[in-house]
Amino acid sequence: DAGVIQSPRHEVTEMGQEVTLRCKPISGHNSLFWYRQTMMRGLELLIYFNNNVPIDDSGMPEDRFSAKMPNASFSTLKIQPSEPRDSAVYFCASSDPTSGGGETQYFGPGTRLLVL
């Protein structure tokens, strides 16, 4: 398996622009997590899905952030409009809670976002 796939790996945009981050979980994994990592705030859970349904979005900073999971193999995290304080590394992770040791989350390589 290729592991969790994220795109783009790097994104540079200007304040006010829309940013869309993409994630493909490991095949067969039915839980998907979006995290944001910064030096100041560490690793923050933004939202997670089970079987494509959002379960907990309490970590989403504000209405500018939205996430979707239209099917089991694809999820997006959108920021509109983007602001400089959104600059961070965004990780997607997936897990298969139905399997033994299913709590293990497998992280993607991350998207490094810079908003100018």
Next chain:
Amino acid sequence: GENVEQHPSTLSVQEGDSAVIKCTYSDSASNYFPWYKQELGKRPQLIIDIRSNVGEKKDQRIAVTLNKTAKHFSLHITETQPEDSAVYFCAATLDSSASKIIFGSGTRLSIRP
């Protein structure tokens, strides 16, 4: 909800010495405690985990201990090597399907040659 505190935030040890990172959690119902290692510029990766029915677990040079009564758990790395330099995150969660993991704030471990 669960809260995980991790100490120290930075740790520097001489190569060959041991390193210990400590975490506490707040929710007594938590029963699964993974540790993730994140090398510079890389993704977090699971290195070891422990469940609440076990007090200690070892894997080569790393070990984790759990004190359920005190709600403490620790990561021990012996005979440290340069490749152990990384940020380490402890975490806690409920051992149930699709539970979110609550991460600690991370410990930046540096190994001095």
